[in-house]
Amino acid sequence: MANANELIDDIGFHLERLGLSRTSGRVIGALMLASDATADAPTLTEQLGVAKSSLSAAVALLERYGLVQRMPGASRRERYRLTEGLFESVFFSKQGELGAFADLAERVLDQGDLAPEAQARVERMRDFYRFLLAEYPRLLERWEESRRS
Amino acid sequence: MANANELIDDIGFHLERLGLSRTSGRVIGALMLASDATADAPTLTEQLGVAKSSLSAAVALLERYGLVQRMPGASRRERYRLTEGLFESVFFSKQGELGAFADLAERVLDQGDLAPEAQARVERMRDFYRFLLAEYPRLLERWEESRRS
DNA sequence: TAGTATGTTCGGTATGTTCCGAACAAACCG
């Protein structure tokens, strides 16, 4: 049985693929393993062995991405909570990227006078991303449904 | 109407999000706009204004990713071709990543003795990625079908 | 109010990545 730190590092390492820094990923890992999905800053710096400045930057990033929230509280000591449905929101936030690619294709079609073959290629690219964009909500519905059962 | 170079840069810029280098992205862009989706190396270095060493590295990367193929030919001068169905294969190649996340969750469940709430959270993560993994082939089928009409 | 705890900002350092040009290897051509 691995200790918590190894698991946290494992999670953090994998989360780098999503464009997070190592430290941000490890913060997510620590929160994942915490029973109530929360922790405060001093505990995290201690547990992860990072400077508080690094933690501050990491949490700021996670907050911008909507993956972690600051918990309102009376105390000066801040508490952070993992966003509910974290991985779902990470996945479905890629819709923006899909839209960007569809727009890119559209822009190329608008601005360029392409050879017919090239035009067909770009149209197919556009159609594919439009297709995905249309399918994502359906995917989400299906997931919600499968969770209920 | 924008000139081809601007379009290539636009495509290249967006393709960096998929983890490609700028130069690799611009190679894809140039091939996208070429009528037959091919080009040879000297033309590309000239058109993109990069050193041939950079082009060599970029093409090697694209080949490893399966996005570009070397065309068999008699001449020493190599010709590169965009892989058919490029964007589809880019998208569906993410299945590997989904699997990695499912495995990660499984590993955490196996190795850690978690608080019940944490365990539920990790199980949900695992189930979500398994769900996506199962849905992807279905998505592909639907796209194929929608293309036929 | 003085002192302590908490979090952010800033400058410097270490690390990794991308690109270029030079050196090299191999194929083609006169």
Place this chain on the structure above:
DNA sequence: CGGTTTGTTCGGAACATACCGAACATACTA
């Protein structure tokens, strides 16, 4: 064969980024 074209490998420069520690600002507490 000798010279040229083509592509790869290698070393180094430029750049970006993450992290740390110090300085700072603000809120709590005695």
